[in-house]
Amino acid sequence: MNSNNTIACPLDCFDACEAVLAEGKIKGNKNHPTTKSKLCVNFANLLKEDFLEDAYINEQKVGLNEALEEFSKKLKELNPLNTLYYKGSGNLGVMQAYPKLFFAQYGSVFTKGSLCEGAGDEGIVQGRGKCVNPPLERLLASDVIIVWGRNYTLTSPHMYSLTKDKIFITVDPVSTPIAKKSELHLQINPKTDYELALLLTRFAYMEHMEDEELFKTSNAKEFLELAKSRTLISYEETTGVALQDITKFFEIIKGKSVSILLGIGVQKYFEGVNITRAIDSFAAFIGLHNKQKGGLWYLGDSAYSYEAKFKVDVEKKVSLPEVDFSKYDLVFIQGANPVVSAPNTKRVIEGLKKSFVVFFGTTYNETCSYADIIIPASNFKSKKDVRLSYGHQYKAISYAVEKKQKNSLSEYEFSLYMSKKFGFKALPKFEETFDYYAKKEFVDESKVEKFNFLEELEVENFYTKKEKNEYYLLFRKRKNNLNSQFKEDNYLYINPDCNFNEGDSVIAKSSFGEASFILKFDEDIKKECIVLFAGNKKANYLTNHQSDEQAFSAMFQEVLIKLDLQ
Structure with a gap:
């Protein structure tokens, strides 16, 4: 399938497009199972980016070697435990992990947890033992797709194109494009997804749709008892979903093969682990796992069946959402933009101002304004890499199809330079590592050997403390930008x-x-909710930097908002 003219999209989204360079133009690879000749908007935008071509020290252009020498000198002056290695998701190629091998040997503090999917991942793992998606073919073979908290047509346009003729049900507080295409839209109240999962479990049992084998051999009965601990009408009141719509839900799925595409919005809360686990427990209760058709898809662990080529032992880690940059003498930021993407922006900026900041990335972003040293990384078209997808099992392969921009170096070249500078042990050989990831064949690791159902659940509900003049905060994706990249919408x-x-x-x-905004009306948004698009430059002035209860994960929606005229 792959030749030396293919290019993997490195962006942080489900589809993991693969392009080809043909006759001087970059086009979607018609031979790739999901890309199918068409590039998505985000990949097209990426091709237009202005990549860094100069290194900087204190905002002054310098040669690349001078920047590297200054950085090396600074590191040698510091206690490693007073330095922080902070890696983002600006490029998801596996070969981007080389710098962490250097910083682990140096002894820097690393981060743990996630600004994205971490709580949901942990919820899936607690039920199944791992977070691995079924093969894409099982989604394609299903009759009905339940899109739960996922803006499917925008975040997975290639996967959607392959499934667009299916019957859809959408669960979302916003009438998204996929909701408008759906047979049924359950416009749920925010942070009540676990209640809907319990309500659906009650109905499934009444409809005799439980997986009989699991019910006999697992703790499914305890999960059902949890679902039965409340009256049906109480679920209707809190979720905002009418019982007649639940009846219609089961009319649609009964006797059909069913898939659930679960998004990350459901787990952006303090109890995000158990909220996700409740949904996956419902999926298991009606027997969606281990079937030839259907299943539940989340942000799967794309590297699950691979050897851990970049595994490191680190003395100290700190929770990613709770990072206090001011505590470190030096912060190294790779491919990230925490000034926009991390929670509690004011705290982030204040911290960066008090530290020595080194930025290593391909483009200039808001975080660069606080960097003492900027080191340009070579762009994705000029280096070999492998992009594993967390949406499906197909990977995309990159070869160098153009010369790298001047004064830049790849992540491997940077790590090799720094390791030699400090006399550290040799890095894993690049070509061998690349070939391993590029050539390893897919192994289906999705089988659930034993499912552990959720038995107890305690959630602090917003609807019990929300005041009349407060709003639920929701984050959404939009077509023309990917988080803080590309076109703004503030x-x-x-x-x-x-x-x-x-x-x-x-x-x-x-x-x-707090932050100031201009209001725009949108009838698709549920009343008492406000929506900010991911990448909004002011959005994270409002968000909570504390971690969720179990997974060191960010909980961006764990806030209530008041609006006052300016």
Whole structure:
């Protein structure tokens, strides 16, 4: 399938597109199982990026060697445990992990946890023992696809293209494009997804749709008892989903092969692990796992069946959402933009101002404004890499199809230079490592050997403490940008049925901060909710930097917002 003219999209999304360079143009690879000749908007935008071509020290252009020498000198002056290695998701190629081998030997503090999927991943692992998606073919073979908290047409356009003729059910507080294409849309209240999962379990049992074998051989009965601990009408009141719609839900799926595509929105809360686990337990209860058709897909562990080529032993790690940059004499930031993407922006900026910041990446972003040294990384078209997908089992392969930009170096070249500078042990050979990831054949590791159902659940519900003048905060993806990359949209979106006018300038306040926004109306948003698109430059002035209860994961939606006219 792959030849030396293929290019893997490194962006942080489900599809993991693969392109080819043909007659001087980059086009979607028609031979790739999911890309199918068409590049998505984000990949097209990436091809237009202006990549860094100069190194900087204190905002002054310098030669690449001078920047590397200054960085090396600084490291030799410091206690390693007073330095932080902070890696983002700006490039998801596996070969991007080389720098962590150097920083592990040097002795820097690393991060643990996630700004993205961590709580949900842990919830899946606690039920199944691993977070591995079924093969894509089982999704394609299913009759009905339940899109739960996932903006499927935008975040997975290639996967959607392969499944667009299916019957869809959507669970989401927002009437997303996929919701409008669905046979049924359950417009749920925020942070009540676990309650909906329990309600669906009750109905499944009444409809005799439980997996009989699991019910006999596992703790499924305890999960059912948890679901039966409340009246049906109480679920309707809290979730905002009518019981007649639940009846319709089962009319649609009964006798059909069913898939669930689960998004990350459901787990952006303090109890995100158990919220996700409740949904996966419902999926197991009706027997979706280990079938030839259907299953539940999340952000799967794409490297599960691979050897850990970049595994390191690190003396100290800190929770990624809770990182306090001010505590470190030096912070090395690789392929990340925490000034926009990390929670509690004010705290992030204050911390960066108090540390010596080294930025290593391909493009200039908001975080670069606080960097003492900027080292350009070679762009994705100029280096070999392998992109494993967390949406399906197909990988994409990159070869160097153009010369790297001047004054830049790849992650491997950077790590090799620094390791030699410090006299560290040799790095794993690049070509051998690349070949291993590029050539290893797919092994289906998705079989669930034993499912452990959720038995206890305690969630602090927003609806018990929310005041009338407060709003639920939701984050969404949009077509023209990917998180903090590409085209900006810094508006605050709200249902027109509110006490404001479109175009009003408002101050949004949470217990963690405040920011000003211009309002835009959107009838697709559920009342009492506000929506900010991921990458909104002011959004994280409002968000909670503390970790969830189990997984060191960010909980961006664990806040209530008040709006006042500016």
